[in-house]
Amino acid sequence: MASLGGAATLCWKHNYALNCGRFEHEGLQCRRLRTGRNALCVRTVERKSLVARAALSEGAAFWDDQTEKDTFSKYSGYIAAAATSEAEQFDEYDVVKISQVFKKRPFLSLRRMVQVASTLGRWAALRYFDAQIGRSEFMFKKRAGELRAALVQLGPAYVKIAQAVSSRPDVISPDYLEELALLQDRIAPFSTQYALNIVEEELGVPVELLFSEISPQPVAAASLGQVYQARLRANGEAVAVKVQRPGVRAAISLDIYILRNLVGVARKVFRLNTDLQAIVDEWAASLFKEMDYQAEARNGIRFKKLFGHLPDVVVPEFYSALTSKRVLIMQWLEGQRLSEVSDLHLVEVGVNCSLAQLLDCGFYHADPHPGNLMRTPDGKLAYLDFGMMGEVKQDLRDGLIEAALHLINREFDALAGDFVTLGLLPPTNEVGEVSDALTGVFQNAVSKGVRNLSFGDLSGNLGVTMYRYKIRLPAYFSLVVRSLTVLEGIALSSDPNYKVLSSSYPWIARKVLTDSSPQLRTSLQALLYKDGAFRIDRLESLVTEAMRNTLADPDASPETNAAESRQLVKKVLNFTLGDQGLFVREIVLDELAKGVDAMNRALFDRAAAVLSSQLPINLSVPSQFTEEEDLEHLNNLRRLSFLLSGSSTNSSSPPEMYKLSDGRMQEVERVPAAEELSLLLDSLNSSLKYVPLLTLIPELPLTAQREALLLPAELAGRLASRFIARTIRSSVPKAIP
Numbered sequence: 001m002a003s004l005g006g007a008a009t010l011c012w013k014h015n016y017a018l019n020c021g022r023f024e025h026e027g028l029q030c031r032r033l034r035t036g037r038n039a040l041c042v043r044t045v046e047r048k049s050l051v052a053r054a055a056l057s058e059g060a061a062f063w064d065d066q067t068e069k070d071t072f073s074k075y076s077g078y079i080a081a082a083a084t085s086e087a088e089q090f091d092e093y094d095v096v097k098i099s100q101v102f103k104k105r106p107f108l109s110l111r112r113m114v115q116v117a118s119t120l121g122r123w124a125a126l127r128y129f130d131a132q133i134g135r136s137e138f139m140f141k142k143r144a145g146e147l148r149a150a151l152v153q154l155g156p157a158y159v160k161i162a163q164a165v166s167s168r169p170d171v172i173s174p175d176y177l178e179e180l181a182l183l184q185d186r187i188a189p190f191s192t193q194y195a196l197n198i199v200e201e202e203l204g205v206p207v208e209l210l211f212s213e214i215s216p217q218p219v220a221a222a223s224l225g226q227v228y229q230a231r232l233r234a235n236g237e238a239v240a241v242k243v244q245r246p247g248v249r250a251a252i253s254l255d256i257y258i259l260r261n262l263v264g265v266a267r268k269v270f271r272l273n274t275d276l277q278a279i280v281d282e283w284a285a286s287l288f289k290e291m292d293y294q295a296e297a298r299n300g301i302r303f304k305k306l307f308g309h310l311p312d313v314v315v316p317e318f319y320s321a322l323t324s325k326r327v328l329i330m331q332w333l334e335g336q337r338l339s340e341v342s343d344l345h346l347v348e349v350g351v352n353c354s355l356a357q358l359l360d361c362g363f364y365h366a367d368p369h370p371g372n373l374m375r376t377p378d379g380k381l382a383y384l385d386f387g388m389m390g391e392v393k394q395d396l397r398d399g400l401i402e403a404a405l406h407l408i409n410r411e412f413d414a415l416a417g418d419f420v421t422l423g424l425l426p427p428t429n430e431v432g433e434v435s436d437a438l439t440g441v442f443q444n445a446v447s448k449g450v451r452n453l454s455f456g457d458l459s460g461n462l463g464v465t466m467y468r469y470k471i472r473l474p475a476y477f478s479l480v481v482r483s484l485t486v487l488e489g490i491a492l493s494s495d496p497n498y499k500v501l502s503s504s505y506p507w508i509a510r511k512v513l514t515d516s517s518p519q520l521r522t523s524l525q526a527l528l529y530k531d532g533a534f535r536i537d538r539l540e541s542l543v544t545e546a547m548r549n550t551l552a553d554p555d556a557s558p559e560t561n562a563a564e565s566r567q568l569v570k571k572v573l574n575f576t577l578g579d580q581g582l583f584v585r586e587i588v589l590d591e592l593a594k595g596v597d598a599m600n601r602a603l604f605d606r607a608a609a610v611l612s613s614q615l616p617i618n619l620s621v622p623s624q625f626t627e628e629e630d631l632e633h634l635n636n637l638r639r640l641s642f643l644l645s646g647s648s649t650n651s652s653s654p655p656e657m658y659k660l661s662d663g664r665m666q667e668v669e670r671v672p673a674a675e676e677l678s679l680l681l682d683s684l685n686s687s688l689k690y691v692p693l694l695t696l697i698p699e700l701p702l703t704a705q706r707e708a709l710l711l712p713a714e715l716a717g718r719l720a721s722r723f724i725a726r727t728i729r730s731s732v733p734k735a736i737p
């Protein structure tokens, strides 16, 4: 970093262009302009001064007639807009104010329109020409690159539109996505001296007093601003200084003004139903929020509070007192782009953090491109850039979790219902074909197994289907898919078989088992009781997944990983035995009671059958369950005992013990054989003798321990009430229904 001295005192401060003559200051050659004597001359001078300012802000080392000519022809619209210092003062998006400013300057808008139309028109004409002579495909790469360059030349509004579109596979053909994604980081910087001048103006402190050193060039340049590395004089801390591009608000305001008018005309001419102006307004408002660096600092502070404590996640500190709308100062974080180091462990950290953002708190990083994720030297995942944040409401969060559960469990009918909840489809009845097509996309995605589901493919196919049916993908939804696709993409470079859903499932399972929202409880209930029958395999799979430690560090020693797993199991136990776990506990206790009860009856029936054959009395007690249900309960009991023993996984689950073949069952087959019963008792016994989960109980908080001690009593209570109910039922005369 260069030391800061007098260089900070820039020669072209403020009205530099309104004086006469030529001068040189610290290597920067400047030409002073002649002051005009009449209005026309003043306007010319004003224009020239603004061209000069824009030329310098676009990176020109000095400016003269030639620079002015080049700059003006290249950036005329952008510069002209930047010229309207009135528009540069807008702090937030205000349609009325913007219209007022630009209505007074019709030529400005006209010139800008000509510039945009000629730049994009030239590109479109070339594409058309390529198509006519049959070389579209051959020229594709070149044309995509030219489109990117044209957008950069058109200025920040177009770069931002292209960036937004590049995350919307439903809006743009997938072929262009790759090229537009490059817009994220290949943008020319503006002059450092100009940037330092802005810092001084905004913070009201000379830069040499603020920083003891600062990088001579920006370390990164983006569409709205650029970033320097510096050291604060006050405390010696290394900081990142983000400075907004000069003229960017005015330039964006003009482009929004034009775009808004154009879509208004298009709507009238083509009699469109969609309120395109509302879409432009929505986008413009979010862009203005992104240009407010004080809001970015507030977002960053909130993000740090919510997610900064997650294991291996780092969020920079923000210096709110040294932050203005156009200058942002935050802690400098050393590191490499995650996409360049491709650390699988950190990808999983990112997946868990993304899920916590999207589905837990509903406050998420809405610009998760690879440039905003870094690996710090101590192996942590750093998040940067909090300009664009999104919020997901509670019902949508629950809806997303439900949809994921339906997808994982291949409940496609229920999944089709989720499309409406998630806003993918309008709540009308005429969506059959689209719904079928969407269901087809998901069905196809999981055809090779849920764990092989690729988010990249899923979002691609979803985009193609939405594009075909002209359905708008809700912005939040495309960002949800995008943030996971970005992480999957990063991971794929080091593990071609990595699947983000496989890493997400444990998080989703923990969430479903532990959340108290009524919507999620209902969906858990629906999931576990299919057509009235308890689906123990699903509970088993949820519990097993919830306890899978996806964050186990492959480089850590087995002891460390075992200790971490133990921590996780303790967490699940603590939850199950706490207030939150009441719901799952009730289900498990109920099923245990049904199973133990069915086993008792089976034993009793067997004894009764023997006695009935000897004595002229019928000892059998009528059951409220069918024989299939009883067998199911016994089977569930056996599997629950495995689950409690902590030895359960889907693949090693015990096979069903008692299968009904064709419905014509023999009396003797109805009663489990004595050996099978003793096997069942043995397995129950052994699981109770050695239950790893139980060994953890003494380590749990006192409330959870007390709940654990109460469990046998609760189970006994349920068994007793079943027995009493059955006895009463058997003693009621048959005639009474």
Ligand SMILES: Nc1ncnc2c1ncn2[C@@H]1O[C@H](COP(=O)(O)OP(=O)(O)OP(=O)(O)O)[C@@H](O)[C@H]1O
Residues within 6 Å of the ligand: 184, 219, 220, 221, 222, 223, 224, 225, 226, 227, 240, 242, 316, 330, 331, 332, 333, 334, 367, 371, 372, 384, 385, 386, 387
């Ligand atoms: N705190 C920081 N520590 C280290 N580097 C940083 C820091 N903040 C930003 N950078 C660097 O600057 C780059 C651009 O920062 P940032 O993404 O915040 O700018 P931006 O103008 O919002 O960009 P975009 O237009 O992509 O949203 C980052 O990719 C990173 O390389």
